[in-house]
Amino acid sequence: MDIEDILTRVRSGEMGVAEAAGRIRYKPMEDIGYAVIDYHRELRNGCPEVIYCASKTAEQAAGIALNMRANGVENILATRASREVYEAIGAACPEAVYHETARLVTVETRPYPKNRGRILVATGGTSDMPVAEEAAVTAGFLGNHVDRLYDVGVAGLHRLLMRLELLKRAQVIIVAAGMEGALASVVGGLTDKPVIAVPTSVGYGASLGGLAALMAMLNSCASGVGVVNIDNGFGAGFLAHTINRLGGYEAG
Numbered sequence: 001m002d003i004e005d006i007l008t009r010v011r012s013g014e015m016g017v018a019e020a021a022g023r024i025r026y027k028p029m030e031d032i033g034y035a036v037i038d039y040h041r042e043l044r045n046g047c048p049e050v051i052y053c054a055s056k057t058a059e060q061a062a063g064i065a066l067n068m069r070a071n072g073v074e075n076i077l078a079t080r081a082s083r084e085v086y087e088a089i090g091a092a093c094p095e096a097v098y099h100e101t102a103r104l105v106t107v108e109t110r111p112y113p114k115n116r117g118r119i120l121v122a123t124g125g126t127s128d129m130p131v132a133e134e135a136a137v138t139a140g141f142l143g144n145h146v147d148r149l150y151d152v153g154v155a156g157l158h159r160l161l162m163r164l165e166l167l168k169r170a171q172v173i174i175v176a177a178g179m180e181g182a183l184a185s186v187v188g189g190l191t192d193k194p195v196i197a198v199p200t201s202v203g204y205g206a207s208l209g210g211l212a213a214l215m216a217m218l219n220s221c222a223s224g225v226g227v228v229n230i231d232n233g234f235g236a237g238f239l240a241h242t243i244n245r246l247g248g249y250e251a252g
Contacts, residue, residue, distance in 0.1 A: 030071070035064050039071050046245070047142060047238065051078040053085045053105075062088035065107065069093060075112065077141055078105040079134065079234050102133035102233070104141075112143030117171030117244045119144045119237075122160075122187060124153030124177030127202045132176040134233025135198065135240070139174075142241040143249075154182045160190075167191045171247060172240040176233065178202025181213030188222025194243055195225045198236045 009015035029038050042048045048068065053061045062085070065076050069092070078089060086098040086105045093107045121136040123129060129150060140146045147170065152160040160183075167173060167190055176198040177183040184197035197220070199213035206212060210230035217227045228235040 030067065032063065032067055034060050037064060037067055037071075039068070039073060042073075046242070048073045048075060048077070050234070051076065051105075052080060053078050053082070054080040056085075058082075058085045058088035061085045062092045065089045065096075066092040069107075074109040075141070076105075076107040077138065079103070079138075081105045099133065099137045101130055102137045103130065104134060104137050106137070106141050108141070112141075114250045115144050115241070115244045115247060116250055117144075117247045118147055118169055119172045119174065119240045119244055120147045120149060120166050120170035121174045121176070122149040122152060122183065123175075124151075124179065124181075124183045125202065126151050128176045128178055128200045131198055131200045131231050131233040132174070135174050135176065135237035136233075138234050138237030139241050139244075142238070142245075144241055144244055152183070153177060153179075154186060157186070160186065164190065167193070172196065172243045174198060174236045174240055176200055176236070178210060178213050179204075179207055181216040184217050184225055184227075185220040185222045188220060188225040192224070195222070196236045196239055197225055197227045198233060199227070199230045201231050 010020045029036055038049045051061055051064050061078060068076055080103050089105050090096040096105055096107045098105055119139045121132050123132045136146045136148060147166050149163055149166050170193055172194050173187055174196045175184040175187050178200035181199050184195060188195045197217040199210045199217055201210035214230055
């Protein structure tokens with residue numbers, strides 16, 4: 001049953017408005033050969049379908065973005081994007097912005113309203129910044145105020161303790177750390193806010209490409225620490241947004 005069928009049944013009284021709205025939430029979509037694009041994901045999840053660019057050609061990523069724009073999707077986020085992908089998307093969507101450290105492309109026609117709370121993104125070291133920036137830019141794109149607190153790992157814990165005011169004013173905290181991943185536990189022990197831990201693949205051989213940090217974070221003794229997958233900055237940023245938006249939007 002397509003959209004026109006649903007509307008016809010509503011007009012005839014055969015289907016109620018509530019039932020029609022429920023069905024439309026899961027339509028429409030379009031198969032363009034190399035992708036099946038879900039236009040109504042924002043109605044269900046609060047964010048349009050995100051273009052994951054790794055292993056896609058620049059032409060494929062740009063084709064998806066152009067199709068989304070042609071079908072009424074106003075804000076587009078593309079992750080793990082190279083500069084080549086950005087240039088291809090930019091040719092189709094002139095408003096595109098490339099966030100090089102985060103490897104993200106954003107297209108904002110109508111920016112999202114701002115959520116009341118703030119999200120803090122912290123890192124153990126400078127080497128964790130690409131993952132942290134993926135989280136920070138994602139959260140900012142979705143309408144959140146984002147603060148950054150980088151290079152405050154446990155090897156110099158005083159750097160974190162000198163900036164506790166940032167932890168206090170945040171509603172959600174994202175911690176990206178590699179090596180042994182201890183920073184998430186430390187932050188979890190200093191705050192009553194939810195902490196989203198992101199293990200990164202930063203570290204020497206025994207870090208096992210982020211597995212050591214992942215296991216440490218999963219075994220954290222600090223309450224209120226949740227963990228996403230290795231290097232999954234996007235997932236952390238989206239989850240932080242999902243939590244923060246529960247507090248409502250700013251007035252005006």
